[in-house]
Structure formats: structure tokens, C-alpha cells
Amino acid sequence: xxxxxxxxxxxxxxxxxxxxxxxxxxxxxxxxxxxxxxxxxxxxxxxxxxxxxxxxxxxxxxxxxxxxxxxxxxxxxxxxxxxxxxxxxxxxxxxxxxxxxxxxxxxxxxxxxxxxxxxxxxxxxxxxxxxxxxxxxxxxxxxxxxxxxxxxxxxx
Numbered sequence: 153x154x155x156x157x158x159x160x161x162x163x164x165x166x167x168x169x170x171x172x173x174x175x176x177x178x179x180x181x182x183x184x185x186x187x188x189x190x191x192x193x194x195x196x197x198x199x200x201x202x203x204x205x206x207x208x209x210x211x212x213x214x215x216x217x218x219x220x221x222x223x224x225x226x227x228x229x230x231x232x233x234x235x236x237x238x239x240x241x242x243x244x245x246x247x248x249x250x251x252x253x254x255x256x257x258x259x260x261x262x263x264x265x266x267x268x269x270x271x272x273x274x275x276x277x278x279x280x281x282x283x284x285x286x287x288x289x290x291x292x293x294x295x296x297x298x299x300x301x302x303x304x305x306x307x308x
Contacts, residue, residue, distance in 0.1 A: 161270030
């Protein structure tokens with residue numbers, strides 16, 4: 153299998169989240185994500201395409217993937233993905249292979265800079281191969297989710 157080597161900055165544009173205080177609305181329809189996960193809802197979104205979310209401050213080692221419109225706070229990066237080079241969900245799975253705590257640049261609070269993320273090297277196969285890999289991994293994720301639901305029901 154042939155892979156091409158890219159720096160993350162060649163595959164995505166890393167964007168900063170924004171303060172949510174002006175857009176937060178308990179009746180909003182767009183999720184607001186922080187480094188710890190969902191923190192509320194808004195009536196506006198920052199981005200509406202598939203994106204890999206990467207912690208900037210705090211929980212930098214919890215990569216997330218979203219396919220719906222969303223808002224991210226300023227401690228969380230979102231990515232604009234060049235889909236000609238990498239399938240968004242493949243990038244998510246690939247990013248899970250990095251131990252981002254090894255790239256921590258903070259002294260008291262774990263932190264990442266765009267320069268550091270942009271320089272991460274990734275070996276990427278063809279788009280067709282990426283889609284095949286994603287199909288297999290999605291199937292496994294579905295089975296894991298189903299087994300977790302069954303286990304939770306049995307425990308209850």
C-alpha cells in the first residue's frame with residue numbers, strides 16, 4: 153500500500169473557536185463544544201462541515217469528530233479539511249493515533265499551538281483506501297456502541 157507523507161497543515165486549516173457567551177441559548181439548535189465535550193447550544197454556528205476538533209487548552213488529548221453545524225469555544229480548535237487529500241473521518245481516526253500529551257506546550261495547563269499541530273507528520277493513503285478503512289472502522293465503532301448499550305441494559 154502506497155502512502156504519501158503530509159504535514160497536518162497541508163491537510164487542514166486549523167481554526168480557533170470563539171467565546172460562546174453572546175450565542176449561548178438553552179433553546180439553540182447548534183451544539184457548543186468545549187475541550188470537555190458538549191457545554192450548551194447556540195442559534196449560530198461557527199462551521200457546518202465535517203471537522204476534527206482538537207483541544208487547545210486543558211483536555212488536549214481528546215480528539216472529537218463532528219459532521220453537523222457546531223460552535224467551539226476558544227479553548228478548542230476546529231479544522232477545515234481539504235477533502236481532496238483526506239477523508240474527514242479518516243483524519244479523525246488517524247489523529248487518534250497521536251498521543252497529543254507528548255506535544256504539550258503548557259506549564260500548568262496542557263496546551264497546544266497551531267504551529268505544533270501543523271507540523272505533525274501523517275502518512276496518508278489514497279482517498280479510496282481511506283474510505284475503505286473508514287467503512288471498516290465505522291462498522292467496529294457501531295458494534296462497540298451496541299455492545300455498550302447491551303451492557304448498560306444488563307447492568308440496570
